[in-house]
Amino acid sequence: MINSKRLLLAFSFITTSIFLQAQLTVNQARLEKRIMDLAQFGIQENGQTERVAFSDADLAAQQWVISQLKEMGLETHIDFAGNVIGIRKGTDPSKKPISFGSHIDRVPNGGNYDGCVGSMAAIEVLMILNENKIQTKHPLEIIIFSNEEGGVMGSRAIAGHLGKKALPIVNSTGYSMAEGIMRLGGDTTRITEVARKKDEIAAFLELHIEQGGTLEKEDIQIGIVEGIVGLAWWEVEFTGFANHAGTTPMNARQDALLAAAKFIVAVNEVTSSFEGAQVGTVGKIKAEPGAPNVIPGKVVTSLEIRDLSLEMIEKVYEAIKTRAKEIAKASNVQIELRPLDTTADPAIMTAAIQDEIASSASQLGLTTKRMPSGAGHDAQDMALIAPTGMIFIPSKGGISHSPKEFSSATDMANGANVLLNTILSLDKNLD
Ligand SMILES: [Zn+2]
Numbered sequence: 258m259i260n261s262k263r264l265l266l267a268f269s270f271i272t273t274s275i276f277l278q279a280q281l282t283v284n285q286a287r288l289e290k291r292i293m294d295l296a297q298f299g300i301q302e303n304g305q306t307e308r309v310a311f312s313d314a315d316l317a318a319q320q321w322v323i324s325q326l327k328e329m330g331l332e333t334h335i336d337f338a339g340n341v342i343g344i345r346k347g348t349d350p351s352k353k354p355i356s357f358g359s360h361i362d363r364v365p366n367g368g369n370y371d372g373c374v375g376s377m378a379a380i381e382v383l384m385i386l387n388e389n390k391i392q393t394k395h396p397l398e399i400i401i402f403s404n405e406e407g408g409v410m411g412s413r414a415i416a417g418h419l420g421k422k423a424l425p426i427v428n429s430t431g432y433s434m435a436e437g438i439m440r441l442g443g444d445t446t447r448i449t450e451v452a453r454k455k456d457e458i459a460a461f462l463e464l465h466i467e468q469g470g471t472l473e474k475e476d477i478q479i480g481i482v483e484g485i486v487g488l489a490w491w492e493v494e495f496t497g498f499a500n501h502a503g504t505t506p507m508n509a510r511q512d513a514l515l516a517a518a519k520f521i522v523a524v525n526e527v528t529s530s531f532e533g534a535q536v537g538t539v540g541k542i543k544a545e546p547g548a549p550n551v552i553p554g555k556v557v558t559s560l561e562i563r564d565l566s567l568e569m570i571e572k573v574y575e576a577i578k579t580r581a582k583e584i585a586k587a588s589n590v591q592i593e594l595r596p597l598d599t600t601a602d603p604a605i606m607t608a609a610i611q612d613e614i615a616s617s618a619s620q621l622g623l624t625t626k627r628m629p630s631g632a633g634h635d636a637q638d639m640a641l642i643a644p645t646g647m648i649f650i651p652s653k654g655g656i657s658h659s660p661k662e663f664s665s666a667t668d669m670a671n672g673a674n675v676l677l678n679t680i681l682s683l684d685k686n687l688d
Contacts, residue, residue, distance in 0.1 A: 280621050283381045285670035291377040296369040305660045310362035310404035311437030312430045318361050338414035338451045339403035339441030347396040354398040357462040360405035365429050368662025375464040378673035393684040402635045412635035416642050417452030458643035459687050463636040464676045466664050470655025478623040478671050480649030481614050484565045485630045485637040487603035491560040497590040499554025514544045514553035516588040523580040535564035565603045565629045604637035610646030617678035648675050
């Protein structure tokens, strides 16, 4: 009995090992080197890299990527929005492409991994397929999106909703979006031609660093993104009465700043009082008249709430509003909450793609966690036109948009392996 159990255990161990070995994996050292090579574009004397969209460094990096795609035999071009597109033909001409990629532009004073990991891993995945002479049924399309950090420009154009209003916006390079698109090799007069219809892409995948500290803290290798949170903004105005700080007794004051202080505490308490990953923030405050010897008569603050569900945002907002009314009454101050135009709907990642990512990760023996993304990504716009999934890898210390940003070579390779194997399983399982 014991022997047969042992035998069974041994057998299952062997089959598991064979199963694990059967997974195709990327070349970790080559992926890491490519990340470091990319970091050379825009490198400064202090050793840090600056590569804001439309800068000379951004253009040079774009050309470097194009030369690699061409070398791999991909049909490569720059679309009218300045995105780099490379196509690897599939064996079945009736199939729509499986697309994947990320961005190589950076925020000012940014790091080497945000966007770069997903972009360089996409190239590595294609190299591995070439080296192993693996043909997919679906065409594979790599997309390196233009100007992600300045308003997810390239992916918005592909999703068909890059507004004309965005084009005059100037970034830190001094170029407007319109000028930047032309610099990258796009054409603003034909930008609407870049938009894809809803059924043109079979699936879209983006590998990205988490930019938060959850995966590292919980010691998990792969994050499966459930969606990118939506956000809503309000302007909150507190109207009291500006009066002499020396002569007005404490019990006769209408102190707008004191009410605002109570409101800020309330936002934190109320947001935390619900189950879930929702976040609420007061990030801006202005008090008038702003003198040490005058009781503040008017205060304006911001209010931002983010969550994967619009209902949750609404629920938290209603609870904050109730508390605001109580604070207004108790402080003898008027509080008005005005919704601002700056809202973004949550972008939900496709459940079936999340499952494919989960099974690829588990077949590679990697630990996973389903989680929301608190930051915006190109995938949020791609989700409007294609079944979409996102793979996260840990960010050291949860630091991002900083030169201190770091993800280990092992974590990058784990993410690239999940990307590679998810592409292969989607190729098998998708129409
Ligand atoms: Zn990014």
